[in-house]
């Protein structure tokens with residue numbers, strides 16, 4: 371059994387990590403930290419874990435994280451960059467669910483996150499945790515930067531088209547909708563379900579930090595400048611992200627775009643290219659690690675549209691983090707993640 375630690379276990383990604391790891395079979399969660407809830411059994415705060423995980427929250431100082439094979443940071447931005455280097459120096463592997471190691475350009479990172487990076491030497495050494503693109507690097511990495519939630523839905527919906535001469539890379543639009551759990555357990559009032567219920571609105575229209583993160587990957591893959599408008603919305607559901615992605619065509623595609631997507635993702639365990647005419651639903655991925663995509667060309671016109679859905683807490687956070695852990699620790703990539711979405 372591999373020993374696992376979680377820093378920041380009281381948030382929504384922390385409880386989702388515990389739910390997935392408790393049934394993994396190859397790992398044991400030995401430490402889970404919270405400064406505010408130290409001493410409390412995890413199944414008192416999260417009764418869904420009763421009978422699955424018998425453990426108490428401990429303070430980050432008391433938890434023996436150096437004895438772990440791998441530690442997840444499910445903490446706000448700016449925590450892992452302070453605390454992870456000491457663990458990395460001891461040979462512990464780390465998956466950061468926050469954004470500390472996602473952006474290679476430190477000036478871009480500082481601009482969007484409003485901080486100076488505390489461990490810039492690790493930024494270039496971190497693998498970007500999108501297995502569909504960087505599987506080999508993740509396997510051998512000591513530090514993995516788990517992608518953002520909107521970012522995962524948008525990037526997977528765009529990857530097969532990147533670098534194709536017949537699309538206009540300069541005018542991509544990602545219109546993305548998130549459930550309220552995306553804002554975390556300590557969300558500000560406007561992001562609470564009671565405020566979002568029976569309503570639907572844009573947020574961060576002046577610019578969202580997921581835009582440069584999506585762009586970084588699209589530019590790397592297409593090897594050219596990319597123009598991207600990204601607009602997030604809050605929708606009255608607890609879990610789920612749907613990204614509607616608009617891709618202007620420059621020329622008539624010389625290939626069947628549906629077949630292009632099916633071929634690109636043929637061997638991917640967690641990307642499901644749906645048949646023509648399908649409408650991916652967030653509830654079909656609720657609680658599982660899938661990204662489901664469908665491709666449209668409305669009225670046969672000059673715009674391709676891709677709909678991409680994920681569960682923000684699973685493929686958008688904890689599930690993808692476990693997928694990365696599996697690669698880093700040598701488990702089958704889908705171990706503990708072979709889950710079916712909930713219906714109705």
Ligand SMILES: NC(=O)C1=CN([C@@H]2O[C@H](COP(=O)(O)OP(=O)(O)OC[C@H]3O[C@@H](n4cnc5c(N)ncnc54)[C@H](OP(=O)(O)O)[C@@H]3O)[C@@H](O)[C@H]2O)C=CC1
Nearest residue numbers: 378379380381382383404405406444445446468552554687
């Ligand atoms: N919610 C989502 O859908 C997604 C979230 N993420 C990212 O995952 C991370 C976790 O998000 P989420 O689960 O929503 O929860 P929160 O950000 O609300 O959870 C924070 C956790 O970190 C602990 N923590 C806070 N500050 C520190 C600190 N200085 N040192 C140690 N522990 C600390 C908190 O416990 P305590 O204060 O008691 O120590 C709590 O357990 C965030 O960076 C978020 O951006 C990524 C993708 C999707």
Ligand SMILES: CC(=O)N[C@@H](CCC(=O)OP(=O)(O)O)C(=O)O
Nearest residue numbers: 467468469518519548549552553
């Ligand atoms: C609804 C909502 O507020 N969502 C959050 C999701 C951010 C998140 O989860 O952060 P990372 O994915 O970058 O770690 C937001 O847009 O800020």
